[in-house]
Amino acid sequence: MSDEVIYQCVIMGSEGTEEPVHIVLSDEDNMLDDEEGNSRIFEDLEPTSWINDEDTDVTTFFHRVDSDQIIYEAKKKRCKMIGKYVMGDLLGEGSYGKVKEVLDSETLCRRAVKILKKRKLRRIPNGEQNVQREIVLLKKLQHRNVIGLLDVLVNDEKEKMYLIMEFCVVGLQSMLESTPKKRFPLWQAHGYFCQLMDGLQYLHSQRIIHKDIKPGNLLLTLSGVLKISDLGVAEALDFFAEDDTCFTGQGSPAFQPPEIANGHEKFLGFKVDIWSSGVTLYNITTGLYPFEGDNIFRLFENIGKGEYTIPDEIENPLRDLLHGMLQKDANQRFTLQQIRQHPWFLRKPSQTLEQVPVPPLRGDELHNMTVLPYLMDFHYVEDSASVQPQYYTEHERNAWAEGVEPECYPSEWADHVSDARSRSKEASPKKFQDELRYNHGEEVLENPSEANKRKSKRRTTSCISVKKFPPCKQS
């Protein structure tokens, strides 16, 4: 597992005694199941160094160190290849596994790889099934606005699966979260919405109902092309099906239409996607959700009634479009064709407000290719010992983490990994997230993965193992 980033940090002695205490800690996101990494840490640890330490003073036993004095050493970039793909840095993570950047060494195209671990999949309800379905569906799809699956590699020994996908920089959800009002200027929203409709029309023409359209599942490439992603709960209609009747819905609660909220046994599939696209459009233009609720029951009750208000600042062509897409009666709801002929769709709003930019990844606004340092190391650095290690402080690390994202990585990248867990978490307004987890049947099942994530977060602190090397004891 040489690709896992392990931060080594060197602590300067607190009284300037130059007593080097080595803290080896693993980055939060690499900690999850990096057994190999862990064992390496513990091998280095000599328990005797603790036993022989007779210093009774607690303050010296527990070395208090100010956080700004913790220095991390960036882990050396060891080049690693999966098939013909050179691995780069982590882009994001979901309950299924990680998403990393890779470079196709034959075509030199930037790609993303979704690393799925069978062990994790088994813990998620319908996990393996959903992934299988997604692969089957994505393989036969080819459209500018639908995420492309280019390759699937399997490592049976490690029980890992690598899905090579088109490279995207960000999801609309993290872009929204990077703005104070959680919304886009109208012209920008219009551009994304038109692309969403193009992609959706293609999916529907291929008899596929996405069932989980939401900002978190809409990714952007570097050139701003929108890609519909996460077909984990999508349904393909039978080739000879008379109409688009569906029986199951398992998308994100806040984006579900009244017919699902009211528990209808069957409903029209294409209209589900229209409704969720309507909620999405509402959300990216207002920063709000048309329906909210303290818990899933309230939320579904409110959706079921179909009563909502549109903020006054939303003016007419858009207002009318939203009303058309959020019609309670699926038969009254707009069709894709009606949307495409709607005045708001046809008219490109003028670029008045400033564009919401793609937020930087770990401080890098330009989203440079992260594979490069690995290649540099592989080809140019012969004696790696002579290379000056890069250091940075806890403070800097935290600043990056905050600057980029509260959780360090764009949350959608988690969604790129067909993420049943974040489906409930991201889609729903924060207030009722907790209720969601415990009250809704489906969500309860998803609990383990959520709990797992939290646990792993807590482990961040406990994973710091302090070690004094024998030579240091003398001082």
Add this chain to the structure above:
Amino acid sequence: MPLFGKSQKSPAEVVKALKEAVSALERGDKKAEKAQEDVSKNLLLMKNMLYGTSDAEPQTDIMVAQLAQELYNSNLLLLLIQNLNRIDFEGKKDVAQVFNNILRRQIGTRSPTVEYICTKPEILFTLMRGYEQQEIALNCGTMLRECARYEALAKIMLYSDDFFNFFRYVEVSTFDIASDAFSTFKELLTRHKLLCAEFLELNYDKVFSHYQRLLNSENYVTRRQSLKLLGELLLDRHNFTVMTRYISNPDNLKLMMNMLKEKSRNIQFEAFHVFKVFVANPNKPKPILEILLRNQDKLVEFLTRFHTDRSEDEQFNDEKAYLIKQIKELKPLPDH
């Protein structure tokens, strides 16, 4: 107004000058060379008004609006397209650029140029016939595809008699023109789903009798491309009615079975994707069922050995296994 150099021409002046020059070119009198020069010069001026240059920004909206208005009033667009073959190489490209820019113009939800062309469909027909002249075919192609993005214009083209000329254009011997024509043809048949579905339903017999000829073409590229497009059309849910109609016709089944045996593996593979629909149909009409039954054993044997080296393509193998199973289980309809 600049202090030095010529003062800038107004849109009306440019349009007027260009119209005169193109007319002179059309007449082909002695001053042809001078006319050619004037055409190029004014086209360039017009292009720069719309796109700007490295030193100058594009003109203001008001100027562009004036220019567009002058173009509509003077009917210059049609004149330019009619005389496209007389304009020099760079000029042809400028015409296409000016045309495409003006076409994209929007006022609110309206596209005035689209509305204008709707009233002058001759522009579209002239563009479509551009495929008959080698030297302007590709320029016309870029303009046509830009037009095809607008449903109203696509509709005029689809329902025109000239549309059926495409079945000829896609087969011409010049490869670049044939493929350009094919991409325009495909765009027209796939871009606006409902419009296309309706067109295919209404003109089913005419379209598919023409299409049959493409599938039987001597030209490998035509055969392969048209078969692929046929698959796309039939498998698109919007064309459900057309698909059911297509797969009820035993002649179509025979054709696909013959294509399964083509020399080219690519054609075999594309044919498979159309053939599978015939077999998967839960309500096979009697003639179709009879053909399949008559060839039941041969088909099972053939499919078992069909493209066995595609082991990594799971979906294909699943579909193939499904077809074999379906064909094995075929039973004659009970006699009534």
